[in-house]
Amino acid sequence: xxxxxxxxxxxxxxxxxxxxxxxxxxxxPTPPSESGGVNLTVYGFSIMKEALEKSVYPGxxxxxxxEHGQDVHFTSSFAGSxxxxxxxxxxxxxxxxxxxIERDVTRLKEAGFVVADWQSLPQxxxxxxxxxxxxxxxxxxxxxxxxxxxxxxxxxxxxPDPVSSGGAQWSILAIYGSELVKSKQETGDSxxxxxxQTLQAIWRNVKSTPGxxxxxxxQFELGYGDALVTYExxxxxxxxxGANVEVxxxxxxxxxxxxxxxxxxxxxxxxxxxxxxxxxxxxxxxAQRAFVQYHFRSVTHESLNQANPxxxxxxxxxxxDYFGGWQRAYPEVIEKIFRDQVQRRK
Numbered sequence: 512x513x514x515x516x517x518x519x520x521x522x523x524x525x526x527x528x529x530x531x532x533x534x535x536x537x538x539x540p541t542p543p544s545e546s547g548g549v550n551l552t553v554y555g556f557s558i559m560k561e562a563l564e565k566s567v568y569p570g571x572x573x574x575x576x577x578e579h580g581q582d583v584h585f586t587s588s589f590a591g592s593x594x595x596x597x598x599x600x601x602x603x604x605x606x607x608x609x610x611x612i613e614r615d616v617t618r619l620k621e622a623g624f625v626v627a628d629w630q631s632l633p634q635x636x637x638x639x640x641x642x643x644x645x646x647x648x649x650x651x652x653x654x655x656x657x658x659x660x661x662x663x664x665x666x667x668x669x670x671p672d673p674v675s676s677g678g679a680q681w682s683i684l685a686i687y688g689s690e691l692v693k694s695k696q697e698t699g700d701s702x703x704x705x706x707x708q709t710l711q712a713i714w715r716n717v718k719s720t721p722g723x724x725x726x727x728x729x730q731f732e733l734g735y736g737d738a739l740v741t742y743e744x745x746x747x748x749x750x751x752x753g754a755n756v757e758v759x760x761x762x763x764x765x766x767x768x769x770x771x772x773x774x775x776x777x778x779x780x781x782x783x784x785x786x787x788x789x790x791x792x793x794x795x796x797x798a799q800r801a802f803v804q805y806h807f808r809s810v811t812h813e814s815l816n817q818a819n820p821x822x823x824x825x826x827x828x829x830x831x832d833y834f835g836g837w838q839r840a841y842p843e844v845i846e847k848i849f850r851d852q853v854q855r856r857k
Contacts, residue, residue, distance in 0.1 A: 513593070520563075523655075525804075526628050527563065531626055531753045533669030534575065534717060543681065547582055548581055548582030548583060548584055549581060549582070549584070549782070549784065549785060550581055550583075550584045550585070550586060551583060551584070551585050551586070551602045551606050551607065551785065552585075552586045552588075552605050552606045552607075552787055553585060553586070553587050553591050553602060553604065553605065553606065553607045554587075554588050554589075554595045554598065554599060554605040554608050554609075555591040555595065555608070555609040555722040555724070556590070556591065556595060556609065556610055556611040556678070556724075556769070557590060557591060557676075557678075557724050557726070557741055558678070558724055558725055558727035558744060558745060559589060559609050559769075560587070560589045562727070562801055562802050562805035562807060563585075563587065563609075563747065564585075564587060564846075565800035565805070566659075566695070566804060566805065566809070567793070567798050567802075568800050568843055569586045569787070570613065570676055570792075570797050570798065570801060571583065571788075571789055571798075572584075572585075573801050574792070575785070575786070575788065575846055576799075578652050583785070583789075584823075588603070588605075589677040589725070590675075590678065590722070591659055591671065591672075591676035591677065591678070591679075591722050591723035591724070591726075592609075592610045592611035592612055592615050592676065592677030592678070593615060593674065593675045593676065593677060594675045594676075594722065594723070594809055595608060595615070596608070596610065596615040596618055596619060597729075598694075599619060599622070599624060599774060600618070600619070600622055600624065602672060604773050604774065604777050604784050605777060606774060606778055606782070606805075607705060607771060607772065607774065607786060607789065607790060608771070608772055608774055609769065609770075609771045609793075610677060610768075610769065610771075610772075611676070611677025611678055611680075611681065611767065611769055612680055612767075612770075612842065613636075613722075613768070613770055613831070613836070613837040614675040614677075614680075614836060614837045614841050615677065616629060616636070616770050616772050616834055617783055617837070617838075619772065623776060624774050624775065624776045624777075625772050625773070625774065625775055626772065626775040626776075626808055627775055628772065628773075628775075629772045632638040632790070632791075632794075633791075633811070634793040634794065634810045634811065636771065637768045637769060637770055637810055638769055638770070638771045638794065638797075638798075638802070638810065639769055639802045639807035639808060639809065640766045640767065640768055640769070640807065640808040640809075640810055641742045641743050641744050641766065641767055641806070641807050641808055642742075642743050642759065642760075642764050642765065642766050642767075642808075642823065642825055643681055643682055643685035643740060643741065643742065643743070643761075643764045643765055643767065644740075644741065644742075644746055644755070644758050644759060644823065645658070645661065645738055645739070645740055645758075645759040645760075645761065646731060646738065646739040646740075646741060646746045646749070646756050646758060646759070647726075647737065647738050647756070647757050647758065647759055647824065648737070648755060648757070649755045649756060650757070650758050651759065653665070653735075653737050653738065655730045655737075656758050656759060657689075657690055657692075657761050657762055658685070658686045658690070658700055658713065658761050658764075659709050659712075659713075659760075660742075661686075661713045661716060661738055661740070662709065662712030662715070662716060663716075664739060665737075666716050666737050667716065667718045667736040667737045667738070668713060668716045668717045668736060668737070668738050668739070668740070669717070669718065669719050669721070669730050669731050669735060669738070669739045670682060670714075670717045670719075670720055670727065670739075670740055671721050671722065671723055671726065671727040672720040672722055673726050673845065673849065673850075673854075674723060675722045676723050676724055676727075677767075678723065678727075678741065678742060678767070679720075679724070680841070681765060681767040681771050682740045682741070683705035683710065683744075683842060683844065683845060684765050684831070684834065684840060685740065685761070685764045685847045686709065686710050686713060686740070687707070687709075687710050687810045687833065687839075687848060687849075688706075688763070688765055688829055688833060688844075689761055689762070689763040689764055689765075689827075690702065690706035690709045690710075690764040691703065691706050691831055692833070693762060693763050693827065694706070694829050696827065698750070699811040700785065701854065705853060707848060710848070710849065710853050711852070711853050712855065714853050718735070718736055719736060719854045722752050722827060724741050724742060725743065726768065727739055727741060728741060728749070731756075732749065732754060743758065743806065743822070744769065744805065744806035744807055744824060746758035747806040747821050748805070748806060759802075759825075760823040760825065761825075762826050763825070763826065763827035763828070763829065764825055764827075764828065764829075765828075765830065765833075766825075766828055766829075766830050767830055768806070768830065768831060769807075771790060773786055773787065773790055774791075789796055794810075794811055795849065796812060796851065797810050798809070799812050799815060800812075800815055803815045803816065803818075805817055806819075806821070807820075808822065812830070814825050
């Protein structure tokens with residue numbers, strides 16, 4: 512190749528490289544100094560998306576602007592709770608995590624990403640609740656009334672993957688625990704064999720295990736299965752949007768509890784006041800009202816829950832402390848019962 516041509520090719524390559532660098536730079540988050548404000552990065556489990564983006568973020572931004580004269584912008588990422596936790600452990604620069612299960616906070620704390628005593632926050636760090644229910648097509652063609660009905664022949668069940676989804680782990684606890692609670696009420700003893708058999712029978716009907724509760728909902732909306740075990744709010748959001756769905760309320764079910772934490776490793780002293788202010792805002796009446804608007808249960812204002820006629824009345828509700836907390840529920844039920852005696856024997 513001639514010398515002049517070589518120089519021309521090199522020049523074109525340099526220009527192309529510079530253009531790519533500029534293009535890549537334009538895709539990155541804008542630094543606060545350039546955007547005229549500050550940015551908060553929140554990683555949340557999948558079903559938090561609507562409440563945060565449509566109501567909580569705008570509410571906090573308006574409050575901070577009025578009090579400090581500064582614009583607050585948000586960057587969000589949503590996925591299954593286990594996936595979100597793994598992403599943070601891998602190094603994504605989240606300021607705050609809102610997770611489906613306490614166990615994921617424990618993982619972050621053990622790895623040094625969360626340093627503060629997060630359970631000293633209001634409500635021991637839990638920002639909202641929701642019970643687990645069953646979604647079916649309008650008219651309930653399979654006649655599903657409670658969890659055991661999911662084991663009927665020919666019922667195709669969609670259930671998120673417990674490896675990636677906190678909602679899936681709550682669902683397992685809901686099904687297994689409901690049989691313990693009902694048998695205790697009926698006979699005076701908790702029948703672990705009955706609970707195991709019910710979970711095994713239902714799992715044989717599981718036809719799909721998407722990565723998150725939201726992905727599972729999408730599959731159900733597309734008509735893939737006959738039933739979906741999920742958070743109550745997913746059913747209420749679908750009904751609100753006019754979907755062809757009914758919510759079946761089990762006689763006994765669990766209320767999931769959702770913690771929020773600061774990722775201390777990623778937050779320096781200059782940004783700490785803003786991050787802490789947003790975290791504490793999650794327990795304010797405005798934020799709790801926003802959660803109820805999007806069908807979460809408030810943890811601070813029971814009057815907000817009572818005012819929502821769409822919330823189901825659960826005959827025999829229970830919470831994670833029924834199992835002795837996540838420190839016992841995960842190894843004793845998710846691992847020893849579900850993983851070892853249900854999943855591996857399907």
